[in-house]
Amino acid sequence: MRWLGLFLLFLPFSGTSQEAASQEITAVNYKDFSVGLNFNTSGWGVAFDFGIQKTYKYKQLFGFTFTNIRHEKEYKIYSGGNVTRGYYFGKLNSLVSFRPVYGGKALIFKAQRENGIEISLKWSIGPSIGFLKPVYLRIDNLSSTITTDEKYDPSIHSTANITSRSSYFKGFFEGRIKPGAFGKIGFDFNFAALRKGISGGEIGIITDYFPQDLIILHANEGVNLFTSFYLQFNLGQKLY
Secondary structure (H helix, E strand, O other), X not given: OHHHHHHHHHHHHHHHHHHHHHHHHHHOOOEEEEEEEEEEOOEEEEEEEEEEEEEOOEEEEEEEEEEEEOOOOOOEEXXXXXXXXXXXXXXXXXXXXXXXXXXXXXXXXXXXXXXXXXXXXXEEEEEEEEEEEEOEEEEEOXXXXXXXXXXXXXXOOOOOOEEEEOOOOOOXXXXXXXXXXXXXXXXXXXXXXXXXXXXXXXXXXXXXXEEEEEOOEOOOOOXXXXXXXXXXXXXXXXXX
C-alpha cells in the first residue's frame, strides 16, 4: 500500500514531465513565416522572416529587411504652398539598405492560453547592402515658367527656387552600392488569437556600419555608423 501511495503521489508530476518532453520533441522542425512593417528613428521599411524551430524554446531565423536610412539632422520643409511633396533641405544623397538576415529567437514567456501573449528575445546579423543615390529636386527657373528636375547643388539651389522633391527614381542609375554590416536585437511580442497565427510586433535597436563614410547632408561630415530604435508590426503563419 505504501508503494501504491507513493506511485499515486508522483503520477501527476510524471505525466507533466512526459507531456513537456513530448511538446519539446514535437516542436522541433516546425516552421513559420511573417511579414512586417518597420518604423525606426532613421526611416521605415519592410521585413520578412522565415523561422525553423530548433528546440522547444529556440528558433532559427532567415529573411531580409529593406529600409531607408536618414541622417539624424535631416528635416523636411515645404515650398511654394506645396504641402504634399516636401523635401529634405541640404540632402545631397539618399540611402536605402537591403539586409539579408540570419538570427534567432529565444522564448522568454510562453503564452498560457490560445489568445495569450508570447514574449521572445530576438536577434539578427548580416550584411547591410547600402544603395546611395543623388537627390533630385524640382527647380523653378526664374527666366521662364518651366519647372525642371535637377540634381541638388547647394551652390545654385536654395529655398527660393526649390519647389519640391523629384521622383525617387530620378538619378537611380547614378547610384552606387555601399556594402556594410548590421546587427539588431529586440523583444518580439506575439498576440495571435489563433494557434497557427502570428500577430504582434517587435521593439529594439538596430545598427548599420559601413567601412566608407557616406555623405548624406551638405556641410556635414560623412557618416559610417547609423543606430536607431525600431518598432515593427508583424503578421504571419505557423507551418505545421
